[in-house]
Amino acid sequence: MALELNENFDLNTESFFRNAGWLSPNETIISYEKAGEGNMNFVFRLTTNARSIIVKQSRAYVQKYPQIAAPIERIFVEDAYYQQIASNQTMASFSPKVLIVDKTNHLMLMEDLGKGSDYSFLYKRDMVINEADLLQFVTYLNALHDIEPVNFIDNSGMKNLNAEHLYNYPFLVENGFNLELIQEGLQVLANHFKTNETLKKAISAINKRYLSNGKYLLHGDFYFGSWLKVGDKPKIIDPEFAFCGDREFDLGVMIAHLKMAQQPSELINKVLEKYAHSIDSKLLNAYIGCEILRRIIGLAQLPLELNLDEKESLCYEAQNLILA
Numbered sequence: 001m002a003l004e005l006n007e008n009f010d011l012n013t014e015s016f017f018r019n020a021g022w023l024s025p026n027e028t029i030i031s032y033e034k035a036g037e038g039n040m041n042f043v044f045r046l047t048t049n050a051r052s053i054i055v056k057q058s059r060a061y062v063q064k065y066p067q068i069a070a071p072i073e074r075i076f077v078e079d080a081y082y083q084q085i086a087s088n089q090t091m092a093s094f095s096p097k098v099l100i101v102d103k104t105n106h107l108m109l110m111e112d113l114g115k116g117s118d119y120s121f122l123y124k125r126d127m128v129i130n131e132a133d134l135l136q137f138v139t140y141l142n143a144l145h146d147i148e149p150v151n152f153i154d155n156s157g158m159k160n161l162n163a164e165h166l167y168n169y170p171f172l173v174e175n176g177f178n179l180e181l182i183q184e185g186l187q188v189l190a191n192h193f194k195t196n197e198t199l200k201k202a203i204s205a206i207n208k209r210y211l212s213n214g215k216y217l218l219h220g221d222f223y224f225g226s227w228l229k230v231g232d233k234p235k236i237i238d239p240e241f242a243f244c245g246d247r248e249f250d251l252g253v254m255i256a257h258l259k260m261a262q263q264p265s266e267l268i269n270k271v272l273e274k275y276a277h278s279i280d281s282k283l284l285n286a287y288i289g290c291e292i293l294r295r296i297i298g299l300a301q302l303p304l305e306l307n308l309d310e311k312e313s314l315c316y317e318a319q320n321l322i323l324a
Contacts, residue, residue, distance in 0.1 A: 003016050058106045077239070097110065202286070210249065214243075259288070285322070
């Protein structure tokens with residue numbers, strides 16, 4: 001790779017930006033800082049005397065887990081997603097504008113929506129999402145699932161990566177991940193699901209469904225880490241997992257995280273009431289259940305403030321949703 005960004009925006013990197021024409025002659029760099037907790041990509045905020053932009057680069061591995069290989073082309077999927085939704089005023093208002101895409105360096109420069117925080121605070125005990133914000137996210141999902149995708153970029157690499165950690169890795173009896181290091185007793189709990197062949201057969205069927213081609217454009221990772229609050233305005237970011245599939249997938253991921261964050265049932269019911277499209281309830285429940293299990297007994301752990309009994313209850317609820 002000709003340019004690989006690092007923690008310091010050094011003179012060589014600045015020269016690269018200038019030579020590429022990304023900085024005006026009178027533009028000087030004031031600061032270069034990490035922009036949130038990026039899991040997949042290297043993401044920084046670049047502030048100059050004229051503006052602030054987000055600089056994002058994808059690598060051939062997951063930024064948070066360098067030992068996990070990942071499709072380096074995912075930055076182009078994100079760009080394609082933003083292009084698909086650009087003409088929809090509702091969705092565009094939630095999203096940053098793409099300024100530059102450098103295909104050689106797998107690099108994207110985007111509008112800076114402003115300093116804010118994602119909604120991961122909801123995983124803390126007794127935190128409840130503002131209902132108005134929640135309904136904004138449903139509005140976004142309604143608009144997204146109305147779009148008829150046109151020649152959307154193939155994202156099979158990212159789908160395969162996600163499928164591995166959704167439907168396979170968490171259910172391997174020996175996968176090298178010691179859940180006791182996360183929470184005492186969690187490995188024993190997980191083994192109940194790792195050895196349930198009926199459950200694993202049902203999950204395998206969902207895996208095949210997920211990997212098949214669908215007709216609806218999906219965000220692909222519609223959870224608290226992709227929801228951003230800037231001032232009083234909710235935003236949606238990080239669509240590198242976008243693909244065409246079942247509407248129920250995005251909705252299921254959303255509801256799964258509301259359940260894991262112990263949000264009031266009336267708010268979850270409100271999501272289902274306000275979601276505008278017809279759904280297959282059995283399929284929705286299966287996607288909800290799989291997302292819960294992968295987050296509790298898989299590698300992609302969340303900062304859940306739940307005791308073991310609460311996690312056990314969620315896992316058995318997830319199992320029942322999948323097998324119903």
